[in-house]
Amino acid sequence: MVTFKDVFRQLIRDVRNEKLRTFLTIFGIVWGTVAISLMLAFGTGLHKNLIKQTAGLGDRIVIAWPGLTSIPYEGLGKGRRLRINEDDIAAVRTQVRGLKAISGEYETNMKLDYAAKTMSVDISGVTAEFGAMRNEIPQSGGRFINELDDHDQRRVMFLGDRLKTNIFGDADPIGKTVLLNQSPFQVIGVLIKKPQDSNYSGPDAEKAFIPSSTFRALNGDKYVDNMIFQAASSGETKQVIKDISAAFGKRLRFDPEDKEALSMWDTTEQFHFFDIFMLAFNGFLGLVGVLTLIVGGIGVSNIMNVVVEERTREIGIKMALGAKSRWILTQFLIETLLVTIFGGAIGFAISLGVCAVFPAQLYEYVGKPEVSPVVALFTALALGIVGLVAGYFPAKEASRLDPVVAMKL
Amino acid sequence: MSIIRMEGIRKIYDTGKVKVEALKGIDLDVDAGELVAIVGPSGSGKSTLMNLIGCLDTPSEGIYEIGGDNVAGVTRDQLAEIRNRRVGFVFQNFNLLPHITIVENVELPMLFGGVAVRERRDRAVELLTRVGLGERLDHKPTELSGGQMQRVAIARALAMNPDIILADEPTGNLDTSSGTDIMSIFTDLWKAGRTLVIITHDPALAKRASRIVEIRDGRITSDQRNEEAA
Ligand SMILES: Nc1ncnc2c1ncn2[C@@H]1O[C@H](COP(=O)(O)OP(=O)(O)O)[C@@H](O)[C@H]1O
Ligand SMILES: [Mg+2]
Secondary structure, three states, X not given: OOOHHHHHHHHHHHHHHOHHHHHHHXXXXXXXXHHHHHHHHHHHHHHHHHHHHHOXXXXXXXXXXXXXXXOOEOOEOOOOEOOOOHHHHHHHHHHOOOEEEEEEEEEEEEEEEEOOEEEEEEEEEEOHHHHHHOOOOEOXXXXXXXXXXXXXXXXXXEEOHHHHHHHHOOOOOOOOEEEEOOEEEEEEEEEOOOOOOOOOOOOHHHEEEEEHHHHHHHHOOOOOOEEEEEEOOHHHHHHHHHHXXXXXXXXXOOOOOOOOXXXXXXXXXXXXXXXXXHHHHHHHHXXXXXXXXXXXXXXXHHHHHHHHHHHHHHHHHHHHOOOOHHHXXXXXXXXXXXXXXXHHHHHHHHHHHXXXXXXXXXXXXXXXXXXXXXXXXXXXXXXXXXXXXXXHHHHHHHHHOOHHHHHHO | OEEEEEEEXXXXXXXOOOEEEEEEEXXXXXXXOXXXXXXXXXXXXXXXXXXXXXXXXXXXXXXXXXXXXXXXXXXXXXXXXXXHHOEEXXXXXXXXXXXXXXXXXXXXXXXXXXXOHHHHHHHHHHHHHHOOOOOOOOOOHHHOOHHHHXXXXXXXXXXXXXXXXXXXXXXXXXXXXXXXXXXXXXXXXXXXXXXXXEEOOOHHHHOOOOEEEEEEOOEEEEEXXXXXXX
């Protein structure tokens, strides 16, 4: 019996002896993997960046404002003011399927003092969930409001970046204390400079955020000024909007069709354009990818062909000594497989390396490139299959020859 | 008992344009313990005959039995097994694998024959020592002289302890003195009871054989016992 170990030992020898060819084959696979992985990595980064740019307002969110009812409902007249409190939100949260996050938002204008400065500032009382939905990303060293802040009614504050500059100039504000209507608040974070081309109550850069519970305690507010929510996937947004209306309608007794009682702004609508744009962009990348694969595949298959041609004599000798064709083909198969895995792994590592050294300052413009292991795997596999097909069939041909013919070739 | 039995063997090479009839009806029996020298002019069909005997190629016509088994109609895998177990081949141009050590070269037939790793190595070392290369086990063939390479080939031919050793002009690429050495190894093997068929141009070498078969133009023209062998 010829064992796998025998084949493997033979392979190690062959690889060691066929340095140049092995190197060229591996290089072909590495090159293809790197090219495609990086292209898609930058494509994905760009895509995400595009979404983030337009998502300065929020990550595919819906904003809802309670207003006056405009349709009589169950004996209640129109013109009634809708009031929503935290209990209502908590109840609705559990009722609507496909709802990923929801947060109330409380807003008012307050007097802020720091050192000799006094100014009037838009203050939002919000939760941790709000921060995630609205892309309130902190600059390094800081953080947004978290669940504990809200739970413990902490007096902490997250500043918009322009507001921070107005108050502190270039100084680091983290840990500093400011006065909000004479109550001390500690600054825990500053918003990164984010592109925000739409807003509903002033740009985030000029606002300050404090925990929702702290806001309510400070101002004696019970009812939200507006709510932000987000569906689990953008495709579910329309349905979630309907279900939210229905759930609040039932609880607060208004007609779910009453667009004025609870008016909504679906910001996901503006993403449709980008979805189409990205589809076209990905199609283009895919085409380039396929072409790269074909070019890489031709390279790999050429090398494999040469390998077989040069090895025909060796195959002949081995057959003369009693090697069966199965043995020769198995060796070829395993060899191609290992070379593919090896090349793919190196290609993946190189792609990761390139993304790692890619300057972070450029993320703002082209996004953060992200290498997908799946893409690398498939690329290497595709090239491996090309190599296998290119190598296997000639090898099979060679192993079908009479040994004497193969030896003379 | 005859190890080789050929009857009416013909071999026709069809190169597309022309057909060359290299063997035109060969009848040949080789018994165990013989040392057969095959002589004849270049192009007369000696190598063709040798390749058929060694199952490296198949005849166009005729009956061929090796060790009593008819070769006609056996599968390619069975042919590979016959080559592996029954035949040891020594070529004029050595046909060693250049990239692996000589021990590994000698191990190859045993690898294909399914001999266990340890046994393979031990036997290869023993055979190489026997042909005087015990000090060079880890050399590559390219680091050796022609005579040494041919000794590796002989060790490799002996690896599976075959019924018959076939050598096609084994001294053709060697100088006279190493040619004589190689021939002595063959005659020693014969004296030890092995069966050998050797193609040679050299009349002096042929004289050491127990039987001389002459081939001309694809036919056996003379077949003589040699009483003054070795
Ligand atoms: N593979 C082949 N294809 C076509 N003709 C061949 C082939 N091998 C040998 N021949 C021809 O068969 C004849 C016998 O060749 P060969 O057996 O090599 O002779 P020898 O070994 O006696 O010199 C020659 O005419 C040679 O040209
Ligand atoms: Mg010849």
